[in-house]
Amino acid sequence: MKRLLIVLFSIPFFASAQNKPLVIEGVSPNLYINHTVAPKENYYSVGRIYNVSPKEVAPYNNLILDSGLSLGKTLKIPLSATNFLQTGNAAGDEVLIPLYHIVSGKEGLYRISMNYNKLPVETLRQWNKLAGDAVGNNTKLVVGYLKVKKELSPLANMATDKPADNPAKVIENPDKTVIAKERVKPEASNEIIPPAKKLAKETPIVADKIKKEPVAEPVLKEITPVTKPVTYVRGKNFNGGVFKSDYDKQTSNKDVAGEKGEAAVFKSTSGWEDGKYYCLHNTSSPGTIVKVTNNSSGKSIYAKVLDIIPDIKQNSGLLVRISNAAAEELGAGDAKFDCTLSYSK
Numbered sequence: 001m002k003r004l005l006i007v008l009f010s011i012p013f014f015a016s017a018q019n020k021p022l023v024i025e026g027v028s029p030n031l032y033i034n035h036t037v038a039p040k041e042n043y044y045s046v047g048r049i050y051n052v053s054p055k056e057v058a059p060y061n062n063l064i065l066d067s068g069l070s071l072g073k074t075l076k077i078p079l080s081a082t083n084f085l086q087t088g089n090a091a092g093d094e095v096l097i098p099l100y101h102i103v104s105g106k107e108g109l110y111r112i113s114m115n116y117n118k119l120p121v122e123t124l125r126q127w128n129k130l131a132g133d134a135v136g137n138n139t140k141l142v143v144g145y146l147k148v149k150k151e152l153s154p155l156a157n158m159a160t161d162k163p164a165d166n167p168a169k170v171i172e173n174p175d176k177t178v179i180a181k182e183r184v185k186p187e188a189s190n191e192i193i194p195p196a197k198k199l200a201k202e203t204p205i206v207a208d209k210i211k212k213e214p215v216a217e218p219v220l221k222e223i224t225p226v227t228k229p230v231t232y233v234r235g236k237n238f239n240g241g242v243f244k245s246d247y248d249k250q251t252s253n254k255d256v257a258g259e260k261g262e263a264a265v266f267k268s269t270s271g272w273e274d275g276k277y278y279c280l281h282n283t284s285s286p287g288t289i290v291k292v293t294n295n296s297s298g299k300s301i302y303a304k305v306l307d308i309i310p311d312i313k314q315n316s317g318l319l320v321r322i323s324n325a326a327a328e329e330l331g332a333g334d335a336k337f338d339c340t341l342s343y344s345k
Helices: 001-018 043-050 054-060 109-116 123-130 153-158 244-251 325-332
Strands: 022-027 030-036 072-078 094-102 140-149 181-184 219-222 256-266 277-281 289-293 300-307 318-323 336-344
Touching: 022 140, 022 318, 030 043, 030 054, 043 054, 043 072, 043 140, 043 153, 054 072, 094 153, 109 123, 109 300, 123 140, 181 300, 244 289, 244 300, 244 336, 277 325, 289 318, 289 325, 300 318, 300 325, 318 325, 318 336
Parallel strands: 022 094, 256 318, 277 300
Antiparallel strands: 022 030, 030 072, 094 140, 181 219, 256 336, 277 318, 289 300, 289 336
16 A cells, blocks of 8 residues: 555656656757656666666766665766767657757857757757747757657657758858769660771671670769859948848837947858848847948948857957958958947847
């Protein structure tokens, strides 16, 4: 009777834990999820839940495998190639459980993607059905999937289908693009004797006396692309870019912040053909449109904020980083320059 009461008590506790969204902690490559120890759980039962070896869980938490687990203790469950997936599909005996990141502060999709194995921003948009780059605080974003055994893990009832992977895109530098090799089929020919050795008279040919030429084997031939490599189109002017109207809407009847400082450039394929300019900026939120004016030329562009400026040595003292297409329209080239920013508070 006592054992039955313990089991009945633990079922609702464990069921509620299963239904909670699984949130990833840490930064790649050290990603993990937290698990709260339920009644009668040990390293082996926890390992079955998350498709991870007990021999990984114990040392990851600075614990000894032979010791027991305390009820209510929080364990870090490491995420590795065995139980974590961002591309491809699960095995036949596995299902996928979505893993989430909770947006906080001024995080944008760019920063989030960098923290999770440089997951492409486009993939983040696809998985979370996002139309743009702006995400609000406390938003849950799918950033990967937990692989569990469908017959062993109680989490299997939370399984979902993962969207198909996006096709690979051409890398930014076209000179380094790998050209696929195609198998070239040899042309069919009924003539065995080369044309230069035609017989003067049509006489019966004895097969044994014909000198057979070796048949050419199919070869792997590198296909030269017909189109020219993609290059940046210099000299185009989009009159500030396509985000000008969005800037006007954001600043209409609102207080406008102004800042002055040094700007630098980052490389991007965006903006050269479509006038979509982007920037990294610390004091405005992702999705904000910032007017950037080159103090030397007096020219201005309108750029959408992707994220904050990464906190690394080469970014020390920078006010903003803009895409190279935006810098081209400002007449700044690739060099740093003094600028003035304005945007809605």
